[in-house]
Amino acid sequence: MSELFEPLDGYDRRLLGVPDGTPDELVAFNVAGVLTAADIHVATTVGRLGGESSPEVLLAVALTVRAVRFGSVGLDLATVADSLEGALSVDQRGTLPWPDPDRWRSVVAASPLLRAGVVHLDTELLHLDRYHALEVQVCDDLLVRLDAEVPAPDETLLQAGAHRVFPGEGYAEQRAAAAAAVRQPTTVLTGGPGTGKTTTVAGLLVLLREQAERRGEELRVGLAAPTAKAAARLREAIEEAADQLPVADRDRVRGLEATTLHRLLGFRPDNATRFRHHRGNRLPHDVVLVDETSMMSLTMTARLLEAVRPDARLILVGDPDQLASVEAGVVLGDLVAGLAEHPHTPVVGLRTVHRYGEGIGALARALRAGDADEVLGVLRAGAPGVTFAETDDPVPALREACTSAALRMHAAAEAGDAPGALAVLEQHRLLCAHRDGPAGVRHWNALVEQWLAEATGHHGRSGIGRPLLVTANDYALGVLNGDAGVVVATPDGPRAFFTGGDAFAPARLGDVDTMYAMTIHKAQGSQAAEVSVLLPPEDSLLLTRELFYTAVTRAREHVRVVGTEAAVRAAVERRVQRASGLRRRLQVS
């Protein structure tokens, strides 16, 4: 998503829908591609209903509506001009009629819209009522949970269990984290990739189940993640982690199902943001554990917190340095920063990396620290697991890796070897920041298709060997947004095979893309052995530290970064800017 829109032509609906009589100030922001007609429409309607006609206030409301579209929960009147001017083209800079920040704040503070509760001005941000209410609710529910009493564990049993499940010095960090989570009602378990979060979760579930057994109770466990793909991965990862546990403990975690947050909370076809479980009809589980919570929006967090029983344990797991949710909020980051100093802080961090060779781990660390020189140093050092193709011409750097993976997939698919073709999907992945343009997924999918055609001599479009990415849930077929598959030759004709064994005639699949390349956003929550990251030019506004970090950490064994020094520096230095009041609200409460 780019910060601004460029009107397609004079008939673009983002321009034409601006209501008659709109103040010139707002029209100027519309023509510059900052405010869409829809943003302005909401602001002028709210103004008309609430008795407000000041252009400055209407501008603030329209920019707040816009901010939510870009993932912020509210609008910072003091900084919005600076941050948006940076997104404008050079000839547009300095031409927009920004109000003076101090005057703006006082005009907004005196607005009848505030008195009417349509908007709120606190924690330095202007909030629409809906997001203000969500933020206050999340803060209140969390703070109540932090002070809640849970049955004290049997400490002797806990100590013995923790040393059995997490033996020796090598597991000390995880042992302490799991023991803390058994003692407290709410835990936020954070750590980068390979820091042993899943191992900790599996061991923690063993400890909780053992405690429940001692009390003669059943333990109902609900496992969830924000996306179907992440939920499937959580289930698999816990099964794998179970294999490492002492034999007698394995059955305590085996066979657990994981689901999406939407399904856990009880999806309602009549309402996209309300669920069957809520404050008046709580979830039945004694333990609710949510993975990949960096992707959890403010709205889902509010719905989750109101649905979990006050006496149930809530465990939120994630990596706060990754990209945040597609929808508004930066909840995990806010929880970590906002609750770090709380006397009953639920935040437990894992820092030791257990999986990676030094290369990827060092790169991830340098990125987290935001040290561009260090990032470049690691990239150029040629450490095992890291390759840097320092170039502004990515084709030679990527052609070999992409073509060889595509050829292997094609050969397996032609031979009818579905598991072999699917395995190639897990071996190499090309990640792009953009969908469109020369550094975008569409362009690179087409390029790889062309290279494959040149290499095989098959210019026909049989589709055999085409990797697929499902882009929308199809509950009838049982394929979910983010599922990956390959078209394989079978005696009955081409069939699209997915991990898990499902196979369909390709024509039955509705929303699918080719997946030689995929966006970094789509790749969040999945990994491959080797990942090639194509950095866009340094002036791309999508290029941020969070995006780069998320891309690099998708690699299990080898990451290849393709781009210029300027692009690497821009990526490290540009942060995702999301205004949110939750962090501050938690700090001052």
Ligand SMILES: Nc1ncnc2c1ncn2[C@@H]1O[C@H](COP(=O)(O)OP(=O)(O)OP(=O)(O)O)[C@@H](O)[C@H]1O
């Ligand atoms: N204390 C430890 N000592 C040695 N190896 C460990 C330890 N903890 C975990 N591992 C191993 O390190 C690898 C990564 O662990 P795990 O999958 O639990 O990490 P993770 O944080 O969940 O990773 P990701 O988020 O990337 O899935 C696994 O192979 C696991 O068996």
